[in-house]
Amino acid sequence: xxxxxxxxxxxxxxxxxxxxxxxxxxxxxxxxxxxxxxxxxxxxxxxxxxxxxxxxxxxxxxxxxxxxxxxxxxxxxxxxxxxxxxxxxxxxxxxxxxxxxxxxxxxxxxxxxxxxxxxxxxxxxxxxxxxxxxxxxxxxxxxxxxxxxxxxxxxxxxxxxxxxxxxxxxxxxxxxxxxxxxxxxxxxxxxxxxxxxxxxxxxxxxxxxxxxxxxxxxxxxxxxxxxxxxxxxxxxxxxxxxxxxxxxxxxxxxxxxxxxxxxxxxxxxxxxxxxxxxxxxxxxxxxxxxxxxxxx
Numbered sequence: 001x002x003x004x005x006x007x008x009x010x011x012x013x014x015x016x017x018x019x020x021x022x023x024x025x026x027x028x029x030x031x032x033x034x035x036x037x038x039x040x041x042x043x044x045x046x047x048x049x050x051x052x053x054x055x056x057x058x059x060x061x062x063x064x065x066x067x068x069x070x071x072x073x074x075x076x077x078x079x080x081x082x083x084x085x086x087x088x089x090x091x092x093x094x095x096x097x098x099x100x101x102x103x104x105x106x107x108x109x110x111x112x113x114x115x116x117x118x119x120x121x122x123x124x125x126x127x128x129x130x131x132x133x134x135x136x137x138x139x140x141x142x143x144x145x146x147x148x149x150x151x152x153x154x155x156x157x158x159x160x161x162x163x164x165x166x167x168x169x170x171x172x173x174x175x176x177x178x179x180x181x182x183x184x185x186x187x188x189x190x191x192x193x194x195x196x197x198x199x200x201x202x203x204x205x206x207x208x209x210x211x212x213x214x215x216x217x218x219x220x221x222x223x224x225x226x227x228x229x230x231x232x233x234x235x236x237x238x239x240x241x242x243x244x245x246x247x248x249x250x251x252x253x254x255x256x257x258x259x260x261x262x263x264x265x266x267x268x269x270x271x272x273x274x275x276x277x278x279x280x281x282x283x284x285x286x287x288x289x290x291x292x293x294x295x296x
Contacts, residue, residue: 010146016048034132043150095150
C-alpha cells in the first residue's frame with residue numbers, strides 16, 4: 001500500500017527509468033494501456049512519463065473496451081508533467097466505478113498537440129502484464145502503469161418528497177331557514193244524535209182524602225199520601241161500600257204487620273188498599289141519604 005492507497009493492477013518494475021523500462025513511445029496523439037480491475041472502484045493511476053518540450057499538461061481518461069477499440073469515458077483528470085522520467089500520480093475527482101474482471105483502458109494524451117509526451121514501457125518480447133496490452137504492440141508490450149482501488153461513494157439516499165397536503169376548502173354551511181310550522185287540520189267533531197229526555201218520575205205526593213165514616217161508627221182514617229203513579233188496590237165492594245172480604249183495620253200509626261183471614265201479611269201501609277175504597281163507598285152512601293132527605 002502506497003501513500004495513494006491500495007495498488008490494484010500494474011506492471012512489475014517499481015522504478016520509472018530507462019533501465020527498468022527499455023522501450024517507450026513519443027507522440028502527441030493518444031496512447032492506451034489495457035487493464036482488468038479487481039476492485040469496483042478506481043481512485044487514481046501512476047504513469048511513467050515525461051514531457052519532451054518542457055512542462056506539459058496531460059489528460060488521463062478511463063474508458064471501457066480495449067486498446068484497439070476504446071469505449072465510452074467513465075471519468076478522468078489532468079496533471080502537469082516535467083521533462084524528467086517519473087511516476088506521475090493522477091487522482092480522480094471521484095472514485096470511478098469499474099466492472100471487476102472486465103477489460104478497461106487508460107488513455108493518455110497531450111493537452112497541446114504540438115507538444116509531445118513520452119510514455120515508457122517494456123520491450124515487445126517481455127510480456128510483464130498478461131491481462132492486457134498496449135496500443136503500440138510493435139514498440140512496447142505494456143506501458144508502465146499502476147492503478148489504485150478506492151471506495152465508491154454510497155448511492156445518494158432518495159429524499160422523501162414532502163407531499164403537499166391539499167388544503168381542505170371549508171364547506172359553507174347553509175344557514176338554517178326558519179320554517180313556520182303548519183297547524184294540523186281541524187279535527188271533525190262527531191255529532192251525537194239527540195237524546196230524548198227521560199221523564200223523571202214525579203215525586204209529588206198526591207193527597208188522597210179519606211172521608212170520615214161518621215154514623216157507621218168506623219174509626220176515622222187519616223189522610224194518606226201516596227206517590228204519584230202508585231197503583232191503588234181496590235177490592236170489590238158490596239152494599240154501603242163494604243168489602244166482600246173480611247178486613248181487619250188498624251190505625252195508620254201502627255207500624256206492625258196486617259193479617260187477614262187469608263193469613264196474608266203486608267207492610268204498614270197495606271191497610272190503605274182496603275180502607276180507602278170503603279171510605280169512598282161510605283161517603284157516597286151518606287151523600288145519597290142526605291139528598292133524599294132534602295127532597296122530602
